[in-house]
Amino acid sequence: MQRNSDQPILVTGSTSGIGLAIARRMAEAGHPVMLHGLATASEGAALVEEFQQRYQVSCGFSSADISTDEGCSQLVADSREALGHPAVLVNNAGVQFTAPAHEFPSDQWQRILSINLSSAFFLSRELLPNMRESGWGRIINISSVHGLVASENKAAYCAAKHGLIGLTKVMALENADCGITVNAICPGWVETPLIQPQIERIAQEESIDMEQARKRLVGAKQPLAQTTKPDAIGSLVHYLCAEHAATITGASLPVDGGWTAQ
Ligand SMILES: NC(=O)c1ccc[n+]([C@@H]2O[C@H](COP(=O)([O-])OP(=O)(O)OC[C@H]3O[C@@H](n4cnc5c(N)ncnc54)[C@H](O)[C@@H]3O)[C@@H](O)[C@H]2O)c1
Incomplete structure:
Protein backbone atom coordinates (compact mmCIF):
# COMPACT_ATOMS: atom_id res chain seq x y z
CA MET A 1 0.00 0.00 0.00
CA GLN A 2 1.17 3.53 -0.83
CA ARG A 3 1.93 5.40 2.42
CA ASN A 4 1.67 9.19 2.74
CA SER A 5 5.42 9.34 3.31
CA ASP A 6 6.04 7.73 -0.12
CA GLN A 7 4.36 10.67 -1.85
CA PRO A 8 6.65 13.03 -3.78
CA ILE A 9 6.63 16.61 -2.52
CA LEU A 10 7.48 19.83 -4.33
CA VAL A 11 8.53 22.74 -2.11
CA THR A 12 8.99 26.03 -3.95
CA GLY A 13 11.78 28.27 -2.67
CA SER A 14 13.44 25.42 -0.80
CA THR A 15 17.07 26.53 -1.23
CA SER A 16 16.75 28.83 1.79
CA GLY A 17 14.89 29.66 4.99
CA ILE A 18 11.44 28.19 5.66
CA GLY A 19 11.30 26.20 2.40
CA LEU A 20 14.59 24.47 3.12
CA ALA A 21 13.42 23.59 6.64
CA ILE A 22 10.16 22.15 5.22
CA ALA A 23 12.10 20.12 2.65
CA ARG A 24 14.39 18.75 5.39
CA ARG A 25 11.49 17.77 7.67
CA MET A 26 9.65 16.00 4.85
CA ALA A 27 12.80 14.22 3.59
CA GLU A 28 13.47 13.10 7.17
CA ALA A 29 9.96 11.55 7.14
CA GLY A 30 10.85 9.66 3.95
CA HIS A 31 9.22 11.77 1.21
CA PRO A 32 10.97 12.07 -2.16
CA VAL A 33 11.64 15.82 -2.35
CA MET A 34 11.83 18.24 -5.26
CA LEU A 35 14.05 21.13 -4.22
CA HIS A 36 13.64 24.47 -5.95
CA GLY A 37 14.93 28.02 -5.85
CA LEU A 38 17.15 30.62 -7.40
CA ALA A 39 20.47 28.81 -7.03
CA THR A 40 23.14 27.78 -9.54
CA ALA A 41 23.16 24.27 -11.01
CA SER A 42 26.20 23.36 -8.89
CA GLU A 43 24.60 24.67 -5.67
CA GLY A 44 21.45 22.69 -6.55
CA ALA A 45 23.46 19.54 -7.25
CA ALA A 46 25.30 19.89 -3.93
CA LEU A 47 22.00 20.25 -2.06
CA VAL A 48 20.53 17.20 -3.82
CA GLU A 49 23.60 15.15 -2.93
CA GLU A 50 23.46 16.29 0.68
CA PHE A 51 19.74 15.35 0.92
CA GLN A 52 20.24 11.95 -0.71
CA GLN A 53 23.08 11.06 1.62
CA ARG A 54 21.57 12.43 4.81
CA TYR A 55 17.93 11.34 4.35
CA GLN A 56 18.29 8.41 1.91
CA VAL A 57 15.42 9.67 -0.29
CA SER A 58 15.06 10.47 -3.99
CA CYS A 59 15.61 14.13 -4.69
CA GLY A 60 15.60 16.56 -7.61
CA PHE A 61 16.36 20.23 -8.11
CA SER A 62 15.00 22.96 -10.39
CA SER A 63 16.04 26.61 -10.63
CA ALA A 64 12.96 27.62 -12.68
CA ASP A 65 12.04 31.27 -12.17
CA ILE A 66 8.39 31.03 -11.06
CA SER A 67 7.60 34.70 -11.63
CA THR A 68 5.95 33.65 -14.92
CA ASP A 69 3.37 31.08 -16.01
CA GLU A 70 6.03 29.46 -18.25
CA GLY A 71 8.49 29.24 -15.35
CA CYS A 72 5.85 27.44 -13.28
CA SER A 73 5.25 24.95 -16.12
CA GLN A 74 9.01 24.39 -16.32
CA LEU A 75 9.13 23.62 -12.60
CA VAL A 76 6.28 21.10 -12.94
CA ALA A 77 8.02 19.44 -15.91
CA ASP A 78 11.34 19.27 -13.99
CA SER A 79 9.56 17.79 -10.96
CA ARG A 80 7.75 15.12 -12.99
CA GLU A 81 10.98 14.17 -14.72
CA ALA A 82 12.88 13.86 -11.44
CA LEU A 83 10.26 12.24 -9.17
CA GLY A 84 6.95 11.65 -10.97
CA HIS A 85 3.76 13.56 -10.11
CA PRO A 86 4.09 15.58 -6.88
CA ALA A 87 1.19 14.66 -4.56
CA VAL A 88 2.17 17.38 -2.07
CA LEU A 89 2.72 20.96 -3.19
CA VAL A 90 4.08 23.57 -0.79
CA ASN A 91 3.81 27.05 -2.27
CA ASN A 92 6.49 28.71 -0.20
CA ALA A 93 8.66 30.91 -2.48
CA GLY A 94 8.20 34.56 -1.64
CA VAL A 95 9.87 37.95 -1.82
CA GLN A 96 9.43 41.24 0.01
CA PHE A 97 9.76 44.93 -0.80
CA THR A 98 8.64 47.75 1.46
CA ALA A 99 7.48 51.28 0.53
CA PRO A 100 4.33 53.33 1.05
CA ALA A 101 1.60 52.55 -1.51
CA HIS A 102 1.84 56.04 -3.04
CA GLU A 103 5.54 55.45 -3.81
CA PHE A 104 5.43 51.70 -4.57
CA PRO A 105 7.29 50.93 -7.85
CA SER A 106 5.21 49.08 -10.49
CA ASP A 107 7.91 46.47 -11.13
CA GLN A 108 8.06 45.55 -7.41
CA TRP A 109 4.25 45.31 -7.26
CA GLN A 110 4.24 42.91 -10.26
CA ARG A 111 7.19 40.92 -8.91
CA ILE A 112 5.62 40.36 -5.48
CA LEU A 113 2.17 39.49 -6.88
CA SER A 114 3.60 37.05 -9.43
CA ILE A 115 5.99 35.20 -7.10
CA ASN A 116 3.96 35.29 -3.85
CA LEU A 117 0.49 34.71 -5.33
CA SER A 118 0.20 33.85 -9.04
CA SER A 119 2.81 31.05 -8.89
CA ALA A 120 0.65 29.26 -6.27
CA PHE A 121 -2.30 29.39 -8.66
CA PHE A 122 -0.33 28.27 -11.75
CA LEU A 123 1.40 25.39 -9.93
CA SER A 124 -1.81 24.22 -8.23
CA ARG A 125 -3.69 24.33 -11.54
CA GLU A 126 -1.08 22.06 -13.12
CA LEU A 127 -0.82 19.58 -10.24
CA LEU A 128 -4.45 19.29 -9.13
CA PRO A 129 -5.67 17.06 -12.00
CA ASN A 130 -3.25 14.27 -10.99
CA MET A 131 -4.06 14.68 -7.29
CA ARG A 132 -7.79 14.49 -8.10
CA GLU A 133 -7.32 11.40 -10.24
CA SER A 134 -5.33 9.61 -7.53
CA GLY A 135 -7.79 10.62 -4.77
CA TRP A 136 -5.13 12.09 -2.48
CA GLY A 137 -3.21 15.33 -2.31
CA ARG A 138 -2.03 18.15 -0.10
CA ILE A 139 -1.53 21.80 -1.01
CA ILE A 140 0.00 24.00 1.67
CA ASN A 141 0.38 27.69 0.98
CA ILE A 142 2.87 29.64 3.06
CA SER A 143 0.96 32.86 3.56
CA SER A 144 1.80 35.14 6.49
CA VAL A 145 0.23 37.11 9.32
CA HIS A 146 0.10 39.67 6.52
CA GLY A 147 -2.56 37.46 4.94
CA LEU A 148 -4.72 38.19 8.01
CA VAL A 149 -3.77 41.71 9.09
CA ALA A 150 -1.94 44.67 7.56
CA SER A 151 1.27 46.56 8.26
CA GLU A 152 2.33 49.86 6.73
CA ASN A 153 4.62 49.82 3.69
CA LYS A 154 3.61 46.30 2.61
CA ALA A 155 0.83 46.96 0.08
CA ALA A 156 1.93 44.33 -2.44
CA TYR A 157 2.96 41.74 0.16
CA CYS A 158 -0.32 42.10 2.10
CA ALA A 159 -2.37 42.00 -1.10
CA ALA A 160 -0.57 38.84 -2.25
CA LYS A 161 -0.75 37.09 1.14
CA HIS A 162 -4.46 37.95 1.66
CA GLY A 163 -5.06 36.71 -1.90
CA LEU A 164 -3.27 33.45 -1.12
CA ILE A 165 -5.71 32.81 1.74
CA GLY A 166 -8.67 33.39 -0.61
CA LEU A 167 -7.15 31.01 -3.16
CA THR A 168 -6.60 28.44 -0.38
CA LYS A 169 -10.28 28.52 0.61
CA VAL A 170 -11.57 28.21 -2.97
CA MET A 171 -9.29 25.26 -3.79
CA ALA A 172 -10.20 23.58 -0.47
CA LEU A 173 -13.91 23.72 -1.38
CA GLU A 174 -13.40 22.62 -4.98
CA ASN A 175 -11.34 19.56 -4.01
CA ALA A 176 -13.00 18.48 -0.77
CA ASP A 177 -14.58 15.46 -2.48
CA CYS A 178 -11.23 14.12 -3.79
CA GLY A 179 -9.15 13.43 -0.65
CA ILE A 180 -7.26 16.67 -1.16
CA THR A 181 -6.77 19.26 1.57
CA VAL A 182 -5.64 22.82 0.97
CA ASN A 183 -4.44 24.97 3.86
CA ALA A 184 -2.47 28.12 4.53
CA ILE A 185 0.17 28.67 7.21
CA CYS A 186 0.49 32.24 8.48
CA PRO A 187 3.84 32.81 10.20
CA GLY A 188 4.77 35.91 12.16
CA TRP A 189 8.50 36.65 12.35
CA VAL A 190 10.59 33.65 11.30
CA THR A 228 9.78 31.25 15.16
CA LYS A 229 12.38 28.74 14.00
CA PRO A 230 11.95 27.57 10.39
CA ASP A 231 11.74 23.91 11.57
CA ALA A 232 8.52 24.72 13.44
CA ILE A 233 6.91 25.47 10.09
CA GLY A 234 8.44 22.26 8.67
CA SER A 235 6.82 20.24 11.47
CA LEU A 236 3.44 21.87 10.85
CA VAL A 237 3.64 20.97 7.15
CA HIS A 238 4.47 17.40 8.16
CA TYR A 239 1.47 17.33 10.50
CA LEU A 240 -0.88 18.62 7.77
CA CYS A 241 0.27 15.82 5.43
CA ALA A 242 -0.51 13.05 7.91
CA GLU A 243 -3.77 11.07 7.87
CA HIS A 244 -4.92 12.53 11.23
CA ALA A 245 -5.07 15.96 9.51
CA ALA A 246 -7.40 14.66 6.76
CA THR A 247 -10.28 16.94 7.85
CA ILE A 248 -8.24 20.12 8.25
CA THR A 249 -8.94 22.01 5.05
CA GLY A 250 -9.48 25.62 4.03
CA ALA A 251 -7.77 26.73 7.26
CA SER A 252 -5.33 29.60 7.80
CA LEU A 253 -3.12 28.64 10.72
CA PRO A 254 -1.21 31.45 12.48
CA VAL A 255 2.23 30.67 13.99
CA ASP A 256 2.78 34.20 15.18
CA GLY A 257 3.52 34.68 18.89
CA GLY A 258 0.02 36.12 19.39
CA TRP A 259 0.37 38.83 16.69
CA THR A 260 -3.12 38.29 15.23
CA ALA A 261 -4.78 37.60 18.62
CA GLN A 262 -4.68 41.32 19.44
N1 LIG B 1 10.68 34.98 7.29
C1 LIG B 1 9.55 35.40 7.80
O1 LIG B 1 9.51 36.05 8.85
C2 LIG B 1 8.24 35.08 7.12
C3 LIG B 1 7.05 35.39 7.79
C4 LIG B 1 5.84 35.10 7.18
C5 LIG B 1 5.80 34.50 5.94
N2 LIG B 1 6.97 34.22 5.30
C6 LIG B 1 6.87 33.61 3.98
O2 LIG B 1 7.56 32.38 3.95
C7 LIG B 1 8.07 32.13 2.63
C8 LIG B 1 9.56 31.82 2.70
O3 LIG B 1 10.23 32.93 3.24
P1 LIG B 1 11.73 32.87 3.77
O4 LIG B 1 11.80 33.83 4.89
O5 LIG B 1 12.14 31.46 3.99
O6 LIG B 1 12.48 33.52 2.50
P2 LIG B 1 13.95 33.29 1.90
O7 LIG B 1 14.32 34.60 1.29
O8 LIG B 1 14.87 32.68 2.90
O9 LIG B 1 13.69 32.21 0.74
C9 LIG B 1 12.94 32.52 -0.40
C10 LIG B 1 13.04 31.37 -1.40
O10 LIG B 1 12.26 31.72 -2.56
C11 LIG B 1 13.06 31.54 -3.73
N3 LIG B 1 12.63 32.49 -4.77
C12 LIG B 1 12.49 33.84 -4.68
N4 LIG B 1 12.12 34.34 -5.87
C13 LIG B 1 12.00 33.30 -6.73
C14 LIG B 1 11.65 33.18 -8.11
N5 LIG B 1 11.34 34.24 -8.86
N6 LIG B 1 11.64 31.95 -8.67
C15 LIG B 1 11.98 30.88 -7.93
N7 LIG B 1 12.31 30.92 -6.62
C16 LIG B 1 12.32 32.12 -6.03
C17 LIG B 1 14.49 31.82 -3.26
O11 LIG B 1 15.44 31.28 -4.17
C18 LIG B 1 14.47 31.12 -1.90
O12 LIG B 1 14.67 29.73 -2.07
C19 LIG B 1 7.73 33.38 1.81
O13 LIG B 1 6.56 33.16 1.07
C20 LIG B 1 7.50 34.44 2.87
O14 LIG B 1 6.65 35.46 2.42
C21 LIG B 1 8.19 34.49 5.86
Whole structure:
Protein backbone atom coordinates (compact mmCIF):
# COMPACT_ATOMS: atom_id res chain seq x y z
CA MET A 1 0.00 0.00 0.00
CA GLN A 2 1.17 3.53 -0.83
CA ARG A 3 1.93 5.40 2.42
CA ASN A 4 1.67 9.19 2.74
CA SER A 5 5.42 9.34 3.31
CA ASP A 6 6.04 7.73 -0.12
CA GLN A 7 4.36 10.67 -1.85
CA PRO A 8 6.65 13.03 -3.78
CA ILE A 9 6.63 16.61 -2.52
CA LEU A 10 7.48 19.83 -4.33
CA VAL A 11 8.53 22.74 -2.11
CA THR A 12 8.99 26.03 -3.95
CA GLY A 13 11.78 28.27 -2.67
CA SER A 14 13.44 25.42 -0.80
CA THR A 15 17.07 26.53 -1.23
CA SER A 16 16.75 28.83 1.79
CA GLY A 17 14.89 29.66 4.99
CA ILE A 18 11.44 28.19 5.66
CA GLY A 19 11.30 26.20 2.40
CA LEU A 20 14.59 24.47 3.12
CA ALA A 21 13.42 23.59 6.64
CA ILE A 22 10.16 22.15 5.22
CA ALA A 23 12.10 20.12 2.65
CA ARG A 24 14.39 18.75 5.39
CA ARG A 25 11.49 17.77 7.67
CA MET A 26 9.65 16.00 4.85
CA ALA A 27 12.80 14.22 3.59
CA GLU A 28 13.47 13.10 7.17
CA ALA A 29 9.96 11.55 7.14
CA GLY A 30 10.85 9.66 3.95
CA HIS A 31 9.22 11.77 1.21
CA PRO A 32 10.97 12.07 -2.16
CA VAL A 33 11.64 15.82 -2.35
CA MET A 34 11.83 18.24 -5.26
CA LEU A 35 14.05 21.13 -4.22
CA HIS A 36 13.64 24.47 -5.95
CA GLY A 37 14.93 28.02 -5.85
CA LEU A 38 17.15 30.62 -7.40
CA ALA A 39 20.47 28.81 -7.03
CA THR A 40 23.14 27.78 -9.54
CA ALA A 41 23.16 24.27 -11.01
CA SER A 42 26.20 23.36 -8.89
CA GLU A 43 24.60 24.67 -5.67
CA GLY A 44 21.45 22.69 -6.55
CA ALA A 45 23.46 19.54 -7.25
CA ALA A 46 25.30 19.89 -3.93
CA LEU A 47 22.00 20.25 -2.06
CA VAL A 48 20.53 17.20 -3.82
CA GLU A 49 23.60 15.15 -2.93
CA GLU A 50 23.46 16.29 0.68
CA PHE A 51 19.74 15.35 0.92
CA GLN A 52 20.24 11.95 -0.71
CA GLN A 53 23.08 11.06 1.62
CA ARG A 54 21.57 12.43 4.81
CA TYR A 55 17.93 11.34 4.35
CA GLN A 56 18.29 8.41 1.91
CA VAL A 57 15.42 9.67 -0.29
CA SER A 58 15.06 10.47 -3.99
CA CYS A 59 15.61 14.13 -4.69
CA GLY A 60 15.60 16.56 -7.61
CA PHE A 61 16.36 20.23 -8.11
CA SER A 62 15.00 22.96 -10.39
CA SER A 63 16.04 26.61 -10.63
CA ALA A 64 12.96 27.62 -12.68
CA ASP A 65 12.04 31.27 -12.17
CA ILE A 66 8.39 31.03 -11.06
CA SER A 67 7.60 34.70 -11.63
CA THR A 68 5.95 33.65 -14.92
CA ASP A 69 3.37 31.08 -16.01
CA GLU A 70 6.03 29.46 -18.25
CA GLY A 71 8.49 29.24 -15.35
CA CYS A 72 5.85 27.44 -13.28
CA SER A 73 5.25 24.95 -16.12
CA GLN A 74 9.01 24.39 -16.32
CA LEU A 75 9.13 23.62 -12.60
CA VAL A 76 6.28 21.10 -12.94
CA ALA A 77 8.02 19.44 -15.91
CA ASP A 78 11.34 19.27 -13.99
CA SER A 79 9.56 17.79 -10.96
CA ARG A 80 7.75 15.12 -12.99
CA GLU A 81 10.98 14.17 -14.72
CA ALA A 82 12.88 13.86 -11.44
CA LEU A 83 10.26 12.24 -9.17
CA GLY A 84 6.95 11.65 -10.97
CA HIS A 85 3.76 13.56 -10.11
CA PRO A 86 4.09 15.58 -6.88
CA ALA A 87 1.19 14.66 -4.56
CA VAL A 88 2.17 17.38 -2.07
CA LEU A 89 2.72 20.96 -3.19
CA VAL A 90 4.08 23.57 -0.79
CA ASN A 91 3.81 27.05 -2.27
CA ASN A 92 6.49 28.71 -0.20
CA ALA A 93 8.66 30.91 -2.48
CA GLY A 94 8.20 34.56 -1.64
CA VAL A 95 9.87 37.95 -1.82
CA GLN A 96 9.43 41.24 0.01
CA PHE A 97 9.76 44.93 -0.80
CA THR A 98 8.64 47.75 1.46
CA ALA A 99 7.48 51.28 0.53
CA PRO A 100 4.33 53.33 1.05
CA ALA A 101 1.60 52.55 -1.51
CA HIS A 102 1.84 56.04 -3.04
CA GLU A 103 5.54 55.45 -3.81
CA PHE A 104 5.43 51.70 -4.57
CA PRO A 105 7.29 50.93 -7.85
CA SER A 106 5.21 49.08 -10.49
CA ASP A 107 7.91 46.47 -11.13
CA GLN A 108 8.06 45.55 -7.41
CA TRP A 109 4.25 45.31 -7.26
CA GLN A 110 4.24 42.91 -10.26
CA ARG A 111 7.19 40.92 -8.91
CA ILE A 112 5.62 40.36 -5.48
CA LEU A 113 2.17 39.49 -6.88
CA SER A 114 3.60 37.05 -9.43
CA ILE A 115 5.99 35.20 -7.10
CA ASN A 116 3.96 35.29 -3.85
CA LEU A 117 0.49 34.71 -5.33
CA SER A 118 0.20 33.85 -9.04
CA SER A 119 2.81 31.05 -8.89
CA ALA A 120 0.65 29.26 -6.27
CA PHE A 121 -2.30 29.39 -8.66
CA PHE A 122 -0.33 28.27 -11.75
CA LEU A 123 1.40 25.39 -9.93
CA SER A 124 -1.81 24.22 -8.23
CA ARG A 125 -3.69 24.33 -11.54
CA GLU A 126 -1.08 22.06 -13.12
CA LEU A 127 -0.82 19.58 -10.24
CA LEU A 128 -4.45 19.29 -9.13
CA PRO A 129 -5.67 17.06 -12.00
CA ASN A 130 -3.25 14.27 -10.99
CA MET A 131 -4.06 14.68 -7.29
CA ARG A 132 -7.79 14.49 -8.10
CA GLU A 133 -7.32 11.40 -10.24
CA SER A 134 -5.33 9.61 -7.53
CA GLY A 135 -7.79 10.62 -4.77
CA TRP A 136 -5.13 12.09 -2.48
CA GLY A 137 -3.21 15.33 -2.31
CA ARG A 138 -2.03 18.15 -0.10
CA ILE A 139 -1.53 21.80 -1.01
CA ILE A 140 0.00 24.00 1.67
CA ASN A 141 0.38 27.69 0.98
CA ILE A 142 2.87 29.64 3.06
CA SER A 143 0.96 32.86 3.56
CA SER A 144 1.80 35.14 6.49
CA VAL A 145 0.23 37.11 9.32
CA HIS A 146 0.10 39.67 6.52
CA GLY A 147 -2.56 37.46 4.94
CA LEU A 148 -4.72 38.19 8.01
CA VAL A 149 -3.77 41.71 9.09
CA ALA A 150 -1.94 44.67 7.56
CA SER A 151 1.27 46.56 8.26
CA GLU A 152 2.33 49.86 6.73
CA ASN A 153 4.62 49.82 3.69
CA LYS A 154 3.61 46.30 2.61
CA ALA A 155 0.83 46.96 0.08
CA ALA A 156 1.93 44.33 -2.44
CA TYR A 157 2.96 41.74 0.16
CA CYS A 158 -0.32 42.10 2.10
CA ALA A 159 -2.37 42.00 -1.10
CA ALA A 160 -0.57 38.84 -2.25
CA LYS A 161 -0.75 37.09 1.14
CA HIS A 162 -4.46 37.95 1.66
CA GLY A 163 -5.06 36.71 -1.90
CA LEU A 164 -3.27 33.45 -1.12
CA ILE A 165 -5.71 32.81 1.74
CA GLY A 166 -8.67 33.39 -0.61
CA LEU A 167 -7.15 31.01 -3.16
CA THR A 168 -6.60 28.44 -0.38
CA LYS A 169 -10.28 28.52 0.61
CA VAL A 170 -11.57 28.21 -2.97
CA MET A 171 -9.29 25.26 -3.79
CA ALA A 172 -10.20 23.58 -0.47
CA LEU A 173 -13.91 23.72 -1.38
CA GLU A 174 -13.40 22.62 -4.98
CA ASN A 175 -11.34 19.56 -4.01
CA ALA A 176 -13.00 18.48 -0.77
CA ASP A 177 -14.58 15.46 -2.48
CA CYS A 178 -11.23 14.12 -3.79
CA GLY A 179 -9.15 13.43 -0.65
CA ILE A 180 -7.26 16.67 -1.16
CA THR A 181 -6.77 19.26 1.57
CA VAL A 182 -5.64 22.82 0.97
CA ASN A 183 -4.44 24.97 3.86
CA ALA A 184 -2.47 28.12 4.53
CA ILE A 185 0.17 28.67 7.21
CA CYS A 186 0.49 32.24 8.48
CA PRO A 187 3.84 32.81 10.20
CA GLY A 188 4.77 35.91 12.16
CA TRP A 189 8.50 36.65 12.35
CA VAL A 190 10.59 33.65 11.30
CA GLU A 191 14.39 33.72 11.53
CA THR A 192 15.38 33.66 7.81
CA PRO A 193 17.27 35.85 5.26
CA LEU A 194 13.93 37.46 4.25
CA ILE A 195 13.72 39.52 7.44
CA GLN A 196 17.41 40.56 7.55
CA PRO A 197 17.01 43.80 5.53
CA GLN A 198 14.24 44.90 7.90
CA ILE A 199 16.48 44.27 10.95
CA GLU A 200 19.39 46.08 9.27
CA ARG A 201 17.18 49.08 8.47
CA ILE A 202 16.05 49.45 12.10
CA ALA A 203 19.67 49.07 13.32
CA GLN A 204 20.77 51.81 10.94
CA GLU A 205 17.84 54.19 11.51
CA GLU A 206 18.01 53.91 15.31
CA SER A 207 21.81 53.47 15.63
CA ILE A 208 21.43 50.24 17.62
CA ASP A 209 23.08 46.82 17.21
CA MET A 210 21.51 43.95 15.24
CA GLU A 211 20.33 42.05 18.34
CA GLN A 212 18.54 45.11 19.71
CA ALA A 213 17.08 45.78 16.27
CA ARG A 214 15.78 42.17 16.04
CA LYS A 215 14.08 42.54 19.44
CA ARG A 216 12.59 45.89 18.37
CA LEU A 217 11.24 44.40 15.12
CA VAL A 218 9.70 41.31 16.72
CA GLY A 219 8.45 42.96 19.93
CA ALA A 220 6.64 45.71 18.01
CA LYS A 221 4.14 43.15 16.67
CA GLN A 222 4.31 39.94 18.72
CA PRO A 223 3.28 39.81 22.43
CA LEU A 224 5.43 36.67 22.60
CA ALA A 225 8.52 38.51 21.38
CA GLN A 226 10.42 35.54 20.01
CA THR A 227 11.11 34.61 16.40
CA THR A 228 9.78 31.25 15.16
CA LYS A 229 12.38 28.74 14.00
CA PRO A 230 11.95 27.57 10.39
CA ASP A 231 11.74 23.91 11.57
CA ALA A 232 8.52 24.72 13.44
CA ILE A 233 6.91 25.47 10.09
CA GLY A 234 8.44 22.26 8.67
CA SER A 235 6.82 20.24 11.47
CA LEU A 236 3.44 21.87 10.85
CA VAL A 237 3.64 20.97 7.15
CA HIS A 238 4.47 17.40 8.16
CA TYR A 239 1.47 17.33 10.50
CA LEU A 240 -0.88 18.62 7.77
CA CYS A 241 0.27 15.82 5.43
CA ALA A 242 -0.51 13.05 7.91
CA GLU A 243 -3.77 11.07 7.87
CA HIS A 244 -4.92 12.53 11.23
CA ALA A 245 -5.07 15.96 9.51
CA ALA A 246 -7.40 14.66 6.76
CA THR A 247 -10.28 16.94 7.85
CA ILE A 248 -8.24 20.12 8.25
CA THR A 249 -8.94 22.01 5.05
CA GLY A 250 -9.48 25.62 4.03
CA ALA A 251 -7.77 26.73 7.26
CA SER A 252 -5.33 29.60 7.80
CA LEU A 253 -3.12 28.64 10.72
CA PRO A 254 -1.21 31.45 12.48
CA VAL A 255 2.23 30.67 13.99
CA ASP A 256 2.78 34.20 15.18
CA GLY A 257 3.52 34.68 18.89
CA GLY A 258 0.02 36.12 19.39
CA TRP A 259 0.37 38.83 16.69
CA THR A 260 -3.12 38.29 15.23
CA ALA A 261 -4.78 37.60 18.62
CA GLN A 262 -4.68 41.32 19.44
N1 LIG B 1 10.68 34.98 7.29
C1 LIG B 1 9.55 35.40 7.80
O1 LIG B 1 9.51 36.05 8.85
C2 LIG B 1 8.24 35.08 7.12
C3 LIG B 1 7.05 35.39 7.79
C4 LIG B 1 5.84 35.10 7.18
C5 LIG B 1 5.80 34.50 5.94
N2 LIG B 1 6.97 34.22 5.30
C6 LIG B 1 6.87 33.61 3.98
O2 LIG B 1 7.56 32.38 3.95
C7 LIG B 1 8.07 32.13 2.63
C8 LIG B 1 9.56 31.82 2.70
O3 LIG B 1 10.23 32.93 3.24
P1 LIG B 1 11.73 32.87 3.77
O4 LIG B 1 11.80 33.83 4.89
O5 LIG B 1 12.14 31.46 3.99
O6 LIG B 1 12.48 33.52 2.50
P2 LIG B 1 13.95 33.29 1.90
O7 LIG B 1 14.32 34.60 1.29
O8 LIG B 1 14.87 32.68 2.90
O9 LIG B 1 13.69 32.21 0.74
C9 LIG B 1 12.94 32.52 -0.40
C10 LIG B 1 13.04 31.37 -1.40
O10 LIG B 1 12.26 31.72 -2.56
C11 LIG B 1 13.06 31.54 -3.73
N3 LIG B 1 12.63 32.49 -4.77
C12 LIG B 1 12.49 33.84 -4.68
N4 LIG B 1 12.12 34.34 -5.87
C13 LIG B 1 12.00 33.30 -6.73
C14 LIG B 1 11.65 33.18 -8.11
N5 LIG B 1 11.34 34.24 -8.86
N6 LIG B 1 11.64 31.95 -8.67
C15 LIG B 1 11.98 30.88 -7.93
N7 LIG B 1 12.31 30.92 -6.62
C16 LIG B 1 12.32 32.12 -6.03
C17 LIG B 1 14.49 31.82 -3.26
O11 LIG B 1 15.44 31.28 -4.17
C18 LIG B 1 14.47 31.12 -1.90
O12 LIG B 1 14.67 29.73 -2.07
C19 LIG B 1 7.73 33.38 1.81
O13 LIG B 1 6.56 33.16 1.07
C20 LIG B 1 7.50 34.44 2.87
O14 LIG B 1 6.65 35.46 2.42
C21 LIG B 1 8.19 34.49 5.86
